[in-house]
Amino acid sequence: MNFYIVDVFAESKYAGNQLAVFCGAGVAELSEAEMLLIAREINYSETTFIRSPDQRNNGYDVRIFTPKKELPFAGHPTLGTAFVLQQEIIGEKVDRVILNLAVGQIPVTFNYHNQSVDILWMRQNPPTFGQVLSAETIASILNLEINEIDAKFPIKEVSTGVPFIIVPLKNLAALKKAQVNLDKYFELINTTEAKEILIFCPETYSDINDLSVRVFAPSLGITEDPATGSANGCLAGYLVEYGYCGEAKIDVRVEQGYEIGRPSLLLLKAQKNQKEIEVLVGGKVVMVAKGEFV
Numbered sequence: 001m002n003f004y005i006v007d008v009f010a011e012s013k014y015a016g017n018q019l020a021v022f023c024g025a026g027v028a029e030l031s032e033a034e035m036l037l038i039a040r041e042i043n044y045s046e047t048t049f050i051r052s053p054d055q056r057n058n059g060y061d062v063r064i065f066t067p068k069k070e071l072p073f074a075g076h077p078t079l080g081t082a083f084v085l086q087q088e089i090i091g092e093k094v095d096r097v098i099l100n101l102a103v104g105q106i107p108v109t110f111n112y113h114n115q116s117v118d119i120l121w122m123r124q125n126p127p128t129f130g131q132v133l134s135a136e137t138i139a140s141i142l143n144l145e146i147n148e149i150d151a152k153f154p155i156k157e158v159s160t161g162v163p164f165i166i167v168p169l170k171n172l173a174a175l176k177k178a179q180v181n182l183d184k185y186f187e188l189i190n191t192t193e194a195k196e197i198l199i200f201c202p203e204t205y206s207d208i209n210d211l212s213v214r215v216f217a218p219s220l221g222i223t224e225d226p227a228t229g230s231a232n233g234c235l236a237g238y239l240v241e242y243g244y245c246g247e248a249k250i251d252v253r254v255e256q257g258y259e260i261g262r263p264s265l266l267l268l269k270a271q272k273n274q275k276e277i278e279v280l281v282g283g284k285v286v287m288v289a290k291g292e293f294v
Helices: 025-029 032-042 075-090 135-142 172-177 182-188 229-241
Strands: 002-008 017-023 047-050 060-065 096-101 104-113 116-124 128-133 155-159 163-168 196-201 211-217 222-225 249-256 264-272 277-283 285-292
Touching: 002 075, 017 075, 032 047, 032 060, 047 075, 060 075, 075 096, 075 104, 075 116, 075 229, 075 277, 075 285, 116 229, 116 264, 135 163, 135 182, 135 196, 155 229, 163 229, 172 196, 172 211, 196 229, 211 229, 229 249, 229 264, 229 277
Parallel strands: 017 047, 060 096, 163 196, 211 249
Antiparallel strands: 002 017, 002 285, 047 060, 096 104, 104 116, 116 277, 128 155, 155 163, 196 211, 211 222, 249 264, 264 277
16 A cells, blocks of 8 residues: 655644555555554554545545544545645646545645646635534633633534534633643533534734644544544634624635644635525645655
8 A cells, every 4th residue: 555644734844734645455445443553653643545546427536534433534644645646646637626535525626836736725614503602611611711712602513524612712811821620621521512622812823813723632642633634624604604704705814723833824714694694714735755564
């Protein structure tokens, strides 16, 4: 099997979120247990497996694993795998690649600059909204004061394929301060559909960005994720649904990963149509390594 390591939502190498992508004849022969073992061996937040170089229903069959379990959808693995497909399997300039994931077909579109891939965009499923959580509960889990949470907006479960708890904070100081109390966290997720938490605020490290984000996913074996496309897709739907930016359409730059030394940039676009919210999440992908599993 061949493997590729890419950094996703990265402006340069050694930033963004790491991803290992496996392809080749051997991948089709792997059992689910073997894919999980390989994901544990790599030990990135996610590892993906391209099951065949041939298309089925105009898309490529892909499976996504964390070190603990398989996921039906994840953002940075979707972009990173589409990039590897275009670069290494298709081998020519294309406008779109479709991934057949457990949540359905997810299209990824390519923008080019000087004949090289620039920004990749994935269209996520329309967001659905779950229960509201109390500021008291979330503050105790994140070791924050209640008044550090922005009471103008709800703490809400949102999903575009994988659910997240979206938590609005007032400022960057609160965002930096947040630290998960694992006992209280695991107690909470026994009562929620969403098991992971995204916190965000309107203050940023970089003046050219609009929002700063952190994502905690202990239930997946990820203490903190440096760039989370699925969670930010949920955030995009949340921003539109609750008018956070003052209108029913957004186009924002989101930074993530600064607290753990992996600065990342995610581009979010969303708008409300008559029946649903359309969500696009974009970013750059950088090839870091190529190799062979023996």
